Structure formats: structure tokens, C-alpha cells
Amino acid sequence: MADKKELRIGLIGCGFMGRTHSNGYNRVSNFFPNLAYRPVLKAVCSRTESKVKAFASQWGYESWETDWKILIARDDIDAIDICTPNDMHAQIAIAAAKAGKMILCEKPLSRTLEEGEEMVRVIEEAKVKNTVWYNYRRIPAVTLAKQLIDSGKLGRIFHYRANFLQDWTISPELPQGGEGLWRLDADAAGSGVTGDLLAHCIDTALWLNGGIKDVSALTETFIKERVHQTSGKVQKVDIDDACIFHCHFNNGSLGLFESTRYARGHKALYTFEINGENASIRWDLHDLNRLEYYDYGDDSIVRGWRSIHVTDGDQPYMDKWWVPGLSIGYEHSFVHQVADFLESLETGEPCSPTFLDALETQKVCEAVIESAKSRSWKDIN
Ligand code: SOE
Numbered sequence: 001m002a003d004k005k006e007l008r009i010g011l012i013g014c015g016f017m018g019r020t021h022s023n024g025y026n027r028v029s030n031f032f033p034n035l036a037y038r039p040v041l042k043a044v045c046s047r048t049e050s051k052v053k054a055f056a057s058q059w060g061y062e063s064w065e066t067d068w069k070i071l072i073a074r075d076d077i078d079a080i081d082i083c084t085p086n087d088m089h090a091q092i093a094i095a096a097a098k099a100g101k102m103i104l105c106e107k108p109l110s111r112t113l114e115e116g117e118e119m120v121r122v123i124e125e126a127k128v129k130n131t132v133w134y135n136y137r138r139i140p141a142v143t144l145a146k147q148l149i150d151s152g153k154l155g156r157i158f159h160y161r162a163n164f165l166q167d168w169t170i171s172p173e174l175p176q177g178g179e180g181l182w183r184l185d186a187d188a189a190g191s192g193v194t195g196d197l198l199a200h201c202i203d204t205a206l207w208l209n210g211g212i213k214d215v216s217a218l219t220e221t222f223i224k225e226r227v228h229q230t231s232g233k234v235q236k237v238d239i240d241d242a243c244i245f246h247c248h249f250n251n252g253s254l255g256l257f258e259s260t261r262y263a264r265g266h267k268a269l270y271t272f273e274i275n276g277e278n279a280s281i282r283w284d285l286h287d288l289n290r291l292e293y294y295d296y297g298d299d300s301i302v303r304g305w306r307s308i309h310v311t312d313g314d315q316p317y318m319d320k321w322w323v324p325g326l327s328i329g330y331e332h333s334f335v336h337q338v339a340d341f342l343e344s345l346e347t348g349e350p351c352s353p354t355f356l357d358a359l360e361t362q363k364v365c366e367a368v369i370e371s372a373k374s375r376s377w378k379d380i381n
Contacts, residue, residue: 131354148281205272206361317344
């Protein structure tokens with residue numbers, strides 16, 4: 001380890017995402033031993049001292065701060081990792097870029113397209129290395145889907161279908177805003193399921209199936225008012241609780257997307273299915289090691305959907321883990337993103353999705369919200 005170059009991390013935010021990223025940094029050098037770089041957990045930052053101290057000790061950070069501006073100003077930090085609620089992404093990323101730090105930003109890039117454009121402008125000008133944590137791309141079965149599509153096995157694509165279904169906000173008693181529940185507060189989050197969940201589906205879709213041309217959407221807010229944790233008052237809810245949209249992709253295929261936090265029984269059901277002229281694939285986050293594949297080229301007497309257990313050393317990332325047949329999980333997608341980021345420091349290549357790539361997802365999210373508001377089709381760009 002001593003011969004490796006250090007990437008000194010300053011992480012901002014100690015919530016769920018702070019834990020997933022920290023776990024990625026902690027695991028990566030054990031499982032990707034050939035990388036030239038290794039992450040060093042230099043400092044973590046959060047407003048509450050007791051919380052940030054406990055987090056630093058639990059995850060192995062050398063030090064902690066309670067003011068992100070101080071963290072950014074430190075010269076022993078190379079990269080800022082943004083794990084805050086969405087309303088902090090732009091100001092932190094812009095300040096970090098101006099200070100010459102690399103940036104790893106949690107998804108979605110921003111609350112609005114305008115915010116995202118400004119972030120991209122500053123980051124490009126500062127020429128700092130950057131990436132956005134759309135982690136699902138790096139689940140081996142999803143990466144394998146990309147390889148199958150790119151190899152031409154599916155042929156012309158006709159349909160792309162994706163869902164992201166949850167059920168955790170059904171109770172009207174659930175407050176909005178504040179710690180843990182900022183995702184229900186439009187000021188903090190920007191949007192509801194569109195920016196939080198559909199953004200994942202859109203990122204994967206753009207990666208697998210190329211750009212989206214236009215969208216037609218509808219959104220619904222089922223619970224119109226909730227107590228706000230900060231003010232203690234009942235306030236209007238401005239996020240979208242559910243969103244459905246359809247679209248044309250630039251390659252001529254049709255897309256159908258649905259997301260909600262009101263699908264009783266579903267906790268994080270992210271699924272997609274792609275139908276091509278020669279083959280189809282489908283994937284389900286609840287069974288994330290499997291990729292379902294149907295190939296019309298198979299001998300007709302055995303033709304049918306096959307379930308590929310993506311755990312073989314020949315399959316993406318899997319030579320780094322256990323032995324064929326043994327599964328990995330959600331957390332490994334973050335380890336893979338760290339590994340790819342470290343590798344990109346060696347190769348000098350961008351680590352996708354970059355801020356610029358993630359701006360494409362913002363464009364679609366913005367068009368989806370605008371389309372639902374205006375009850376009309378919206379072009380992307
Ligand atoms: C929301 O519940 C959430 O945590 C998202 O914010 C994450 O991005 C998604 O991966 C899981 O669900």
C-alpha cells in the first residue's frame with residue numbers, strides 16, 4: 001500500500017449516502033489491489049459535532065470539520081465528495097472546483113437544470129476531475145447489459161421500459177423537510193420522484209440506449225400538505241409523489257418510465273426491460289445479480305428467457321470478488337465507482353457519468369416536470 005499514490009478524500013454529509021461512499025473507499029484497495037491510487041479518508045464534514053465525530057470514528061476518517069468551507073480550504077484534501085441534500089450540491093461543487101479540488105457528487109447533479117448548467121460551466125472551466133454517483137450503472141448485471149447492447153446482440157432497439165417503485169411516503173403523518181425527510185421538501189430536493197428515482201432510470205437509459213428526443217409526462221402529489229419539520233407548520237407539498245412519462249429516443253425506440261413512492265409493497269423495485277429485434281434483456285434490483293436474456297437466435301426447441309447469474313469471473317467486475325456463483329450486493333456498486341474513479345486518475349480518461357453526462361439526465365428531468373405542468377410534449381435541448 002505504501003507504494004500507492006494517495007487520493008485524499010474530504011466527504012461532506014454523514015447520512016445514508018455518506019455511509020455507502022465511505023464503505024466504497026474502505027473496501028476498494030482490498031478488492032482492486034492493482035490500482036495505482038488508494039483513497040485516504042482524510043476528513044468528514046457535517047454541521048453537528050457529535051454526529052460527525054461519531055461518523056469519523058465509525059468509518060475511519062482521520063479528522064472532521066463542521067464547516068464545509070473550511071474542509072474545502074484544507075490543502076491536505078484532493079477530492080471533495082458531496083453527500084449532502086440536493087440544495088447544497090451546487091454551492092459546494094462550485095466552491096470546490098474554484099479551489100481546484102476533484103469532485104465526486106451524489107446524484108442527482110442538481111435541483112434544476114439551471115443550477116446544473118452553472119455547475120458544469122464552473123467545473124469545465126476549472127478543469128477538475130469529476131463524477132456523479134449514478135451507482136446502478138456499476139452493478140455487474142447492468143454493466144453486462146451495456147456490453148450486450150454495444151456488441152449489437154439486441155439489434156435495433158424498439159422498446160425501453162423502466163420503473164422505480166417505493167412505498168415509504170404513503171402515511172400523511174410523515175413530515176417533510178429536515179434530516180432524513182428532505183427528499184419530501186421541494187426546496188431541498190428540487191423535485192420528488194423525478195429527481196430522486198427516475199433520475200437513476202434516466203441515467204441508465206441514456207447510457208444503455210442513447211439520448212432522449214422528447215417526453216410527455218404526468219405527475220401527481222397525493223398528499224397535498226404535510227407538517228414541515230423545521231417550521232413545525234403544516235405546509236403545501238411541492239414535490240411529485242409519482243411520475244409517469246413516455247418518450248422517443250434518438251435511435252427511434254419508445255421509452256416508458258414510471259416512478260412512485262406510493263406502490264404499497266415495493267421498497268426499491270428498480271426494473272428495466274429492453275426489447276430489440278434479435279434479443280431482449282430485463283433486470284430487477286431486487287435480484288440484482290441476475291440478468292434475464294432472450295435470444296431469438298437460439299435453437300427454437302430450447303429458445304426462451306434465460307436467467308444469467310452474473311457472478312462469473314468473465315463478467316464485469318466479478319473477477320475482483322469471490323468465486324463464480326457467489327453473489328455481491330448493492331454496496332459493491334459504490335466500490336466499483338471508486339475503483340473506476342481511481343483508474344481514471346491513472347488513465348486520464350473521464351469517469352462517467354461526469355457532470356457533463358449527468359447534465360443530460362437533468363435536461364430530461366426538467367423536461368418531464370415541465371411537460372407534466374404544461375400537459376404537453378417537451379423536446380430535450
Ligand atoms: C430514496 O429512498 C433512495 O434512497 C434514493 O435517494 C437513492 O438514490 C436510491 O438509490 C434508493 O432510494
